[in-house]
Amino acid sequence: MQVCLKCVLNEHFLGIRFDENGICNFCSSADSTDKQRSIRSKHEERFKQLVQEHKGRGSYDCLAAYSGGKDSTYTLHLLMERYDLRILTYSYDNWFQSDTAKRNIRAVLRNANVDHLTVTPSFESIKSIVLTSLSDDIYPPKALTRASSICTSCISLVRFAGFRIAIDQDIPFLVFGMSPGQAPMATAVVKTNPRMIKTMQAALLRPLTEKLGDTVRPFFLEQRHFDKAESFPYSINPLAFAEYNEEVIYKTIAEYGWRKPDDTDANSTNCLLNALANQVHLDKYGFNPYAYEIAELVRIGCMAREEGLARLGEPFPADQIEEVKKKLGIV
Numbered sequence: 001m002q003v004c005l006k007c008v009l010n011e012h013f014l015g016i017r018f019d020e021n022g023i024c025n026f027c028s029s030a031d032s033t034d035k036q037r038s039i040r041s042k043h044e045e046r047f048k049q050l051v052q053e054h055k056g057r058g059s060y061d062c063l064a065a066y067s068g069g070k071d072s073t074y075t076l077h078l079l080m081e082r083y084d085l086r087i088l089t090y091s092y093d094n095w096f097q098s099d100t101a102k103r104n105i106r107a108v109l110r111n112a113n114v115d116h117l118t119v120t121p122s123f124e125s126i127k128s129i130v131l132t133s134l135s136d137d138i139y140p141p142k143a144l145t146r147a148s149s150i151c152t153s154c155i156s157l158v159r160f161a162g163f164r165i166a167i168d169q170d171i172p173f174l175v176f177g178m179s180p181g182q183a184p185m186a187t188a189v190v191k192t193n194p195r196m197i198k199t200m201q202a203a204l205l206r207p208l209t210e211k212l213g214d215t216v217r218p219f220f221l222e223q224r225h226f227d228k229a230e231s232f233p234y235s236i237n238p239l240a241f242a243e244y245n246e247e248v249i250y251k252t253i254a255e256y257g258w259r260k261p262d263d264t265d266a267n268s269t270n271c272l273l274n275a276l277a278n279q280v281h282l283d284k285y286g287f288n289p290y291a292y293e294i295a296e297l298v299r300i301g302c303m304a305r306e307e308g309l310a311r312l313g314e315p316f317p318a319d320q321i322e323e324v325k326k327k328l329g330i331v
Ligand SMILES: [Zn+2]
Pocket: 004, 005, 006, 007, 008, 009, 023, 024, 025, 026, 027, 028, 295
């Protein structure tokens, strides 16, 4: 099987082409390191300026999605230390948070001393969302190059639940802790508006409601939200413009009491569903749903290629997959 000699993407990755040197089109079309650095600092400057303009508008300056994973924990640290914001965090409990993730959430919230909300859909809702995402082709393959279908469903719920809360509470910044490879640079600082979010929501909500009826409705925006154009937040992804160094990240978040989990697979620090979601995705499409993220981290010099390949080559924990299947009633 052909694998790009610069990153870690293989020949099954959607839209991939290799040149005569064995380098993929994603690598050859990537911006130079200098250009990336300059784009990053522009985004950072813009965010700093927006913080000055919008800070102090209401009870909270920002709503931060907090999963208890390493990236969102580090993002929380940046929001506090670098931008001095009043933060409301929220987490999404899909009934498959690892025990370590739950412990980490409690420890970090306590040490960071921030307010928190938990969004917990009913177990039956989650079960039907997960089973539908597994068995039906509810998303086009193009939508699944950076995440499995289960992840895509959960991330949608997290994202739109965040928009609901931010709009309802008039919070100017909605912050996500996606790593540089999970989210493109273009998502670093985005002023959202009803039209944009309505289009995004329709693309995700339509396939889910076709299968599940109104089960997922309460987590998405309603017309009353779209009518409040002035309350649509800036969507911010600080890790797209902050420096991303896993060693620094682990060291920093340890100071908040965060501990590295030993109960999830190699690519997730918080969700037990991940192993099953990744296995199904790999079997179906021929590439690990984390491949794009890891390829990007390798490309921008945040991870050695050998380490990226090793991470992608790790087998998914079979016992975890079995346990999750049992909980979902899949025999
Ligand atoms: Zn490549």
